[in-house]
Amino acid sequence: MILLGIDIGGTKVAFRAEPDGADSHESSFIWPESGRVADDIAALHRHAEEVLARTGQSVAAVGVSVPATLDADGRVTSWPTRPSWRGLDLVIVLGELFPRAELRWGDDGDLAAVAESHASGLADLVYLGVGTGIGGGIVLGGRSVPGPRRGSCELGHLIVDRQGERCDCGRRGCVQAEASGPATLRRASAARGTRVSFAELRHGYAEGAGWAVAAVEHSCAALAAALVGVGELVRPDAAVIGGGFAAGLPGFVEETARQAARLSRPGHPPPPIGPAVLGGRSSLYGAVLAAKGGTLA
Missing domain, CATH: 3.30.420.40 (ATPase, nucleotide binding domain)
Structure with missing residues (x-):
């Protein structure tokens, strides 16, 4: 079977x-x-x-x-x-x-958070998955929040910029509209003046190309704002970033952690941010x- x-x-x-x-x-x-x-x-x-x-x-x-x-x-x-x-x-x-x-x-975000909790042994964590969209989940005390029959944890639709890009959901400035894989590639393409593939973005970011760095830093800043905000509410032991886009772009998670550190306030550091234990899976x-x-x- x-x-x-x-x-x-x-x-x-x-x-x-x-x-x-x-x-x-x-x-x-x-x-x-x-x-x-x-x-x-x-x-x-x-x-x-x-x-x-x-x-x-x-x-x-x-x-x-x-x-x-x-x-x-x-x-x-x-x-x-x-x-x-x-x-x-x-x-x-x-x-x-x-x-x-x-x-x-x-x-998908709720299940990913539960899987990351199991894999890491952490009973309290926040998960964000960056891919075609942005999914997310929260596990507290080993239990998924908000829990069955109460809807999913839509971290991708937290608003981080009221004047931001239009999201698929119809609102402006959702994390998904600002930091998903397609959003990052659109921003990189606009900055470079020609369509950018993921492979080109990865290479450009590794080489420090201005158009690539600016696009990635914008996305990481949006993710950092969301994670810091959630951290103020639930105080997780850690935040992990997964999804195929994030897993395939070296330095993406580290840049998100740096952006989050800039948003810390005295006595209230953001949760440690690292890569998902299970990567993009x-x-x-x-x-x-x-x-x-x-x-x-």
Whole structure:
């Protein structure tokens, strides 16, 4: 029997299968460019079938981390980066994929925070995942905040600049609009005067190019403001930054920590900020924990 974790992201979907008596393995695929929900679900079906064929075992339980907003019944109410998913019943989709498996799901940031808490041994931490969007979660006393049936911890939608960039959610100045991977690349492209790829940003930042440094420092300052603000409220033992974008850009986390230190006030230092223990795979490991029966409560 297999325990399966699925991390649904804005750009790609990652799987981690943990079969009985065999090594775990991971795989992923990129969403189709069309953006149509039917194409997305077809791609999800194809990859799931490939994973199951490789293991040759049936699935006991599936945990899924999702960036979309779901209602209590598992129906998508909002996902700005893939609007065609609105109204999709995720329970039905997963039930068709895995008809005999136990299904569990949660917000990607919440599950990532729980996974980081498990991996680091810290019972009180804040997690921010920087990728196509920005997810986040808070764990206090080993328990996810705000907790099941009370919504997810939307750290990516904390407002850090009232006059800032327009967010996918419709507001201005959310952390996601200021510091996500696409936001950073747009800012770098505007400063350089030509479209910038992630590889070019990484190289430019390493070389100290002004357009790259300015773009990255802006994003890190926005993240620092959010983490310092959360730290004033909950006093975590640590804050960790993960997600594929942050994990792939050396110096990004360290710059965020420097920006946070500038915002400290006497007697109230910001929480220590470091890289996620699980790198860019925190949400995926959180999904596996959900499959194993790990709870957010």
